[in-house]
Amino acid sequence: MDLITPDRPVVTVEEICELLGYAPASAYRYVRELAGAGYLVRLPTGYALGPRIIELDLQMRENDPLLTQSRNLVEGIAEKTGLSVLISELYEEKVVAVFQEHAPNENITFGRGRSMPLFRGATTRVIMAHLMPKRLRRLYDKHAESPDAIAIGADWRSFSRAMLEIRKAGYCLSKGELDNKNAGIAAPILDGNNRVFGAVTIVGTIDRFSAFNDSFLVSTVKTAAETISTFIRGDVSSRQEKTSSK
Amino acid sequence: MDLITPDRPVVTVEEICELLGYAPASAYRYVRELAGAGYLVRLPTGYALGPRIIELDLQMRENDPLLTQSRNLVEGIAEKTGLSVLISELYEEKVVAVFQEHAPNENITFGRGRSMPLFRGATTRVIMAHLMPKRLRRLYDKHAESPDAIAIGADWRSFSRAMLEIRKAGYCLSKGELDNKNAGIAAPILDGNNRVFGAVTIVGTIDRFSAFNDSFLVSTVKTAAETISTFIRGDVSSRQEKTSSK
DNA sequence: TCCATTATTATCATAATACGATAATTTTGA
DNA sequence: TCAAAATTATCGTATTATGATAATAATGGA
Numbered sequence: 081m082d083l084i085t086p087d088r089p090v091v092t093v094e095e096i097c098e099l100l101g102y103a104p105a106s107a108y109r110y111v112r113e114l115a116g117a118g119y120l121v122r123l124p125t126g127y128a129l130g131p132r133i134i135e136l137d138l139q140m141r142e143n144d145p146l147l148t149q150s151r152n153l154v155e156g157i158a159e160k161t162g163l164s165v166l167i168s169e170l171y172e173e174k175v176v177a178v179f180q181e182h183a184p185n186e187n188i189t190f191g192r193g194r195s196m197p198l199f200r201g202a203t204t205r206v207i208m209a210h211l212m213p214k215r216l217r218r219l220y221d222k223h224a225e226s227p228d229a230i231a232i233g234a235d236w237r238s239f240s241r242a243m244l245e246i247r248k249a250g251y252c253l254s255k256g257e258l259d260n261k262n263a264g265i266a267a268p269i270l271d272g273n274n275r276v277f278g279a280v281t282i283v284g285t286i287d288r289f290s291a292f293n294d295s296f297l298v299s300t301v302k303t304a305a306e307t308i309s310t311f312i313r314g315d316v317s318s319r320q321e322k323t324s325s326k
Numbered sequence: 327m328d329l330i331t332p333d334r335p336v337v338t339v340e341e342i343c344e345l346l347g348y349a350p351a352s353a354y355r356y357v358r359e360l361a362g363a364g365y366l367v368r369l370p371t372g373y374a375l376g377p378r379i380i381e382l383d384l385q386m387r388e389n390d391p392l393l394t395q396s397r398n399l400v401e402g403i404a405e406k407t408g409l410s411v412l413i414s415e416l417y418e419e420k421v422v423a424v425f426q427e428h429a430p431n432e433n434i435t436f437g438r439g440r441s442m443p444l445f446r447g448a449t450t451r452v453i454m455a456h457l458m459p460k461r462l463r464r465l466y467d468k469h470a471e472s473p474d475a476i477a478i479g480a481d482w483r484s485f486s487r488a489m490l491e492i493r494k495a496g497y498c499l500s501k502g503e504l505d506n507k508n509a510g511i512a513a514p515i516l517d518g519n520n521r522v523f524g525a526v527t528i529v530g531t532i533d534r535f536s537a538f539n540d541s542f543l544v545s546t547v548k549t550a551a552e553t554i555s556t557f558i559r560g561d562v563s564s565r566q567e568k569t570s571s572k
Numbered sequence: 573t574c575c576a577t578t579a580t581t582a583t584c585a586t587a588a589t590a591c592g593a594t595a596a597t598t599t600t601g602a
Numbered sequence: 603t604c605a606a607a608a609t610t611a612t613c614g615t616a617t618t619a620t621g622a623t624a625a626t627a628a629t630g631g632a
Contacts, residue, residue, distance in 0.1 A: 133379065145336060
């Protein structure tokens, strides 16, 4: 599905074979199956993404506890501050915002659905800072050469110290790292054992950001993240507890 | 992923085993893999839908030719008429709107992402009417007992005649079938060989609908669908043609 | 309309891996 | 700290995925 890009909005079977190294018979089988399940759709010139994705998107917007339980909270912050608010999650080596409350006149490149680069921006950094040490180490080693990683710390010692600072502070503030006119402040969403799921981020132009005390933004974003963390932990929603005797 | 519903926004491994009949070892493997790829996310109380879905949603909104190429057209119709416009696709036995231009004050139950029942509503019917005969027959036989199917035709003869009528007309109009206050009119999106991909539907309250000549709505929706059909066929977008000599 | 070409599916033997039972390990909650 | 629960690892077997090839269907010109 990632073969579909702005340059290649419709992908042919031939391209799939070339790019992924499949035999034609296999590629035809794959697209047939994926199209049958709605993940792809067959157009006259090839395959495009299919309706199942839109269906899942709705399913998530309606049911995901991370979204449903934090919607009001996030909207409130956006309204009060006039800044944008994002809720992001980590997967593989990407951080993706799954919810965005867009304040007027804001221009955010890495909004809902656009995966953010590692090592850059408040959201990504605050999430990384709360990863388990061994996982963080693996990530760092893999990208130690990247300029963004070096900017945080040229070696593991200084890098992990920087991360520890963020973890101790409980938030991360950045200016102009993703959009040079924007600033962001992020706090982690944690489970009961301080494992990180994602982050809450407040984003706005540097100008607008400066209108607030840093301490106000810090406490706002931290409180929001803690509230959401609590929601998620106790998340028994409408399900019955099993206090059975088994 | 379909185990996640409003009643069960977070699904446990135990539930997955029960509901899908897997051994625990397998269920754990599945969720690990799906969560690794971002399709699920592990929360303290179980698994929920993950960020990959949001990423794909964006990818589709930005790249899907069906959406990108018809956005202006659809917005124009919505603006001029004050009615809503949907673009829908078929998969498995569902029809799902992948794009919706929402007019103000409209209330549409089966909007973007919510799969519509077969045999009911203008969108579904116009799509069914353009299916290949054998596929239509299979569908009918499978659901011949359903009230919605019987409402169209009590036996295959009358059912297929009704479908033929729609196919000849090139559109389908319905009132109050999905939302009892709404009416809809739909026309098929076809490839060069009259195979159906989806449909364009104009939706609005029956009141608002009555303000227009039927013929105006018919020609509007048919023209839109034909325009989109043409877009899709010639869709070579920004890709280079291969006029190679091989 | 036909035909040659291309695109797609079916068949099938083999290689790959998914599956679940069990054991080992980790996490959790008291 | 420890017992119970949750999760992962191991591994033999059964299942299925894979790609080469053949068969069929669709396509685009004359």
